[in-house]
Structure formats: structure tokens, C-alpha cells
Amino acid sequence: MAWRRLTRGATRALALMAGVTTGAAKADLPGDAEAGKDLYAVCSACHQVGVNARDRVGPHLNGIFGCRAAAHEGYRYSASMERAGTDGLVWTFETLDAYIENPRALVSRTRMSFRGMHDPEDRVNLLAYLQKYSDSAANAHEAQPKAQPVADDLDPAILDIEGDAEYGEYLATECLTCHKADGSADGIPSITRWPEEAFVIVMHEYKNKVRPNPVMQMMAGRLTNEEIAALAAYFSTLR
């Protein structure tokens, strides 16, 4: 099972789940939340936090501290993450610290395509920032959400386009040269099982060169709105 491939950080997390330690280090995280806000930029490509945060490519992170893993209704987690939640993984400072250090060491087949944040101080700062959105609903509303440049500007009509999944299957063959159909990720992110809307938004962010990566900017650049909808429709069906 997933827990066999554990590293030092993950072992710490497992100890927590087994009740060796209790509770999140909620009250007095020593980190610098301002520094954490800058570090969060990399997370914001997939995760929203703050006012009106919603599940996108990744689940939103409001209230993450104290939350059981894979707890958001309607968000499609990996089987690994679902199992971790069932097995009792709760997000605390220690478990989040281990997860962010090396996501796959804690949840072996997580779909989170993040190589890990190796500097312990960076992780403390990032978690200090995230914790502001967990303390209370009131605090969450005090902080401004990260800008979502395309999501906010995207013509709602584009999100309403019904994708031709069969055309999407053909178009997807171009994606599958690099992105694996089984959803595993090793150097190139998984693109299966995304919510259709998130897929469309992300592709338009590449098309408009808001997101970096020249390969994706080029690939998305020649896709029409209908073709992006077709791809989203197809990929949302992949298991």
C-alpha cells in the first residue's frame, strides 16, 4: 500500500495519524507569512485561497489546517489521496510540511505535480501564510485572494461552449506525446480528471501567455475556443 514508500518526513506524518502527537501547531507558527505569500505564487497556478476561492486544478486551500485529506465534496482527488483521507490523514502543520517537502513521499500517486519545497524555512513561511486562511472565516476574508488574471477576464461564453469530446480525443493525441494518459506525472504534469472549467481556464492562460512554459504557450496558442472546450470535454472523461 501507499504508506510503504515513506521517507523521514512522511514517517513523521504517519506518527501523527497514529495519534502519537495531537493537533496542528496552529496557534504559534513561527513563520513569516509575508515571505510565504511570495512562495505561494507557485501554488497559485493550481490552488486558490482567500475570498471566493474555489476548487480549480487543485482544491482550494481555505480551512486546510485541521481538514481531513480529500475532504472537498465534488473535487476529484487521486485514488491515493482518497485512500489517505480514508486512512485518517488530517492536514496539520506536520503533515502539510511533509507533503510540501515531497508530495509523493507522503501520498505516493498524488496528482499534485510539484517536485517539492526543500528548504524547511520556506515551508514554515508558506504554511504561516496558508494558516491565515484557516484560523477563521473572518480572517480568510481579510486577506485578498491571488489575482486570477484570465479567470476573471475570460468571457463567460467561452466557459459555456460545449466541447466535442470526439474531436477532443483526436486533439488530445497531441497532448499525449508528453502527458501520460494514465494520469501519472514524472517531470510533466498530469492533465487527466481535471474539472472542465479549470482545464479551459488554464489553457486560455497558456494561450494568452499568462502562464509560463513555451511548449504549452505554443500548443495552446493555436487552439480555438472550441478546440479547448473539446479537449476539456475529452480529458474530463479519462480515468
Added chain:
Amino acid sequence: MKLNRRMFIGTGAAAAASLSAPPVIGQARPRVVVVGGGSGGATAARYIARDSEGAIHVTLVEPSRTYYTCYFSNLYIGGFQNYDDLGHGYGGLATNYGVNVMHDWAIGVDRDAKTVTLAGGSSLPYDKLILSPGIDFVEGSVPGWSIADQDVMPHAYKGGTQAQLLKAQIMAMPEGGTFAMIAPPNPYRCPPGPYERISMVAHALSQNNPTAKILLVDPKPGFSKQALFEEGWLKHYSGMIERIGPDFGAENVSVDPAAMTVDIDGMIEEVDVCNVIPAQKAGRIAELAGVTEGNWAPVNPADMSSRADADIYVLGDASQQGDMPKSGYSANSQAKVCANAVRGALTDSRVFPARYSNTCWSLIATNDGVKVGATYEPTEEKIAEVDGFISQTGEDADLRKATYEESLGWYAGITSDMFG
């Protein structure tokens, strides 16, 4: 070993007969035969068999039981990849999608009867034939070298044991010795390949034999990703690599494998290892099928069908299509367009407009990856570039590392897209 047609018939029959299943006769299902199990052929076979869900009988003819990718063989030479990890079997294509994989050589095509002859004696009827044979070398393109010399002066420009030989020779070089490469003229497979190889040889030597020299003899005035490679060579391997271009006689080069010398416009260089990458042409079966003009097989940009025969398609390095570089990525991209067209022609499935793309990643040194890529579309006369990008000089180390890691992801992706 270069096999000619007579040798196939004479020597191949006994060995191949035990490998080949007899072709199935009298089936109503339309038949597709794919020759060549690399990036173009394996992809085409997989997509046609998978997406037709049994409606099309697909046979893949490929001599090797394990396919060793040519891409990433430079990383093996540099010490960044295990040789075994470059090998891929065909079991998945047979088991998962019902592809009839025949480990045999295709030695002839009868376009009137629409059959492919195999060295093992079989004759395979086809409704559509897909040729993806890769490259062969132009004899005499490097005077003094023939394919019989490949054990002394390896080309290492097809996947497999040649890369092992070249690496062993590099590791056995005397201290302070000289590695020479004769680079190929355009067009050839994998435009950045020779220069990535120079980088990987330099990396290996800088670890094991730091006073060794590298002599790059290049008949071309310029080359792919030149600014990026030259920046990297200066940064990582300063003083180790000397490039001799056409203005210094590289167009007039010959080799002497017995003496281990290279003659560059009358200047004789003694070398310890000589990597000869000759001029290239379409794999021989394309020529035998009569679909080549000159060295390559011209194709229709809309679906990769041969200009000479509407029932034959030519994919990858062997094809002459326009702006796409000869690369595994290109072949894989072309195969998907071809598969969609072939299925449409044989089963009335939907046919969508062709769209092509390519990206080539290269590794210059540890965690120093670069890339170049483009998208393409068919026009009347050729596959034409639409948009492209290239890594920039002076990029920071994090970006170069991310680019290298992306290339590892691509390798995992394309090989599962071919064999998975």
C-alpha cells in the same frame, strides 16, 4: 551490418520463419501493415488498433524484439541514463490492442498485388501500408568509411548496440586522447543530436579524462541550437571542444579506419575515437517500394500518404514533408494524423484536419537542458511551420533544470504513447 536483399533471402529465412505467424487469409476485416516499430510505426499501429477496436487488422513488422530509442542514447553516453532503460518491448501492443507483431524484415513491396514480402518468406496483404523505416546511410558520403567499418568507427546513429560501442571506446581513450566526430550534412535525423552528443562526450571526458580533446568536423556552416550549445561548451567544457567548419576544409573530409586518422582537406589528424555520422537517406524499404525521389519519400502534407501511391503512407525520418525536423517527436505526431486518416478511409470514422508539432530537448551538462519546438500545418506543397520557440542563452539554472526534468517526462510520455 548492412543487409542487402540477397542476404535477407539467403540468411534470414531460417531464423525468421520461427518468429513469424502465418498471415491470416480470408478475413473480411481491412488490413493495415506497418513496417518499422519506432516512433512513427509503433505509434501508428497502436492508435489504429486501439481506436478501431478490432475493426482493422493491424500487423507490425519489426526485426528487433526490443526497440532501443536513438533519442536519449546521448544521455546514456554522458552517464545520465541506463542503457536498459532505452529498451522497449512490443508485448503491450500485442496484448493490449491485438496488434500482430512480426519480428521479421520487410524486403519487398508489390504495389499492384498490395502485398509486403518478408525475409522469413511470408507475404502480407494490405489495404493500407505504412512505412516508417527510419534512416539508412548514403554510401560513400564520408570517403574511406563504409558500414563495414562501424565496429571501428561507430556511427551510433541508430538505436542499440552502437551507442554501447561508442561509449566503451570513449571510456577506453588514453589520457589526453582525441575524440573526433564527423557530423552529417543536412537533412538528417535529430538536428541537435550530434551537438548534444558532443556535449555528453565532453561531460563524460571531463569526469574521467579531463585533458582529452574533442574535434568536431562539421560540413555545415551552422547547426541547430548553435548559440545555446556554444554558450554551454564555453561554460562547462572550456578549451576541450574544437569545431572545424566548412570554411576550414570540413567539406573535404575522409577517414582511414585502419590507421585511425581523419584527413581534413589534406591535414591528417590522428584520433583515438572517431564517430562517423554519414549522410542519410530513407530506410531501404521505402526505396524498394518505389516511393522515394532522391534520398527521401515525398508525402502529401494532409495525411502523410505517399505522393507516389495513395495506399502507402510514409512516416518519420524517411518522409520528405516540408518544415518538420526528422525526430522521434515528429514521427509520433505524423503517425497520429496518419492513423486518423487510415481509420477514416477503412472504417468511416471521423477524419479531422491534420495538425503537427515537434519539440526537441537537448542536455548540455548536468541539469542544463534546452529545447526548441514548433507547430505545423499542411499547405498544398508542404507541412509548413506555424509558430515556434527556442530556449534563450543566459537562462537561469532553475529553468534549465526544469527543462531537463521536462525532457524526462517527455521520454516517459512518448514511450508509453508508442508501447503502452
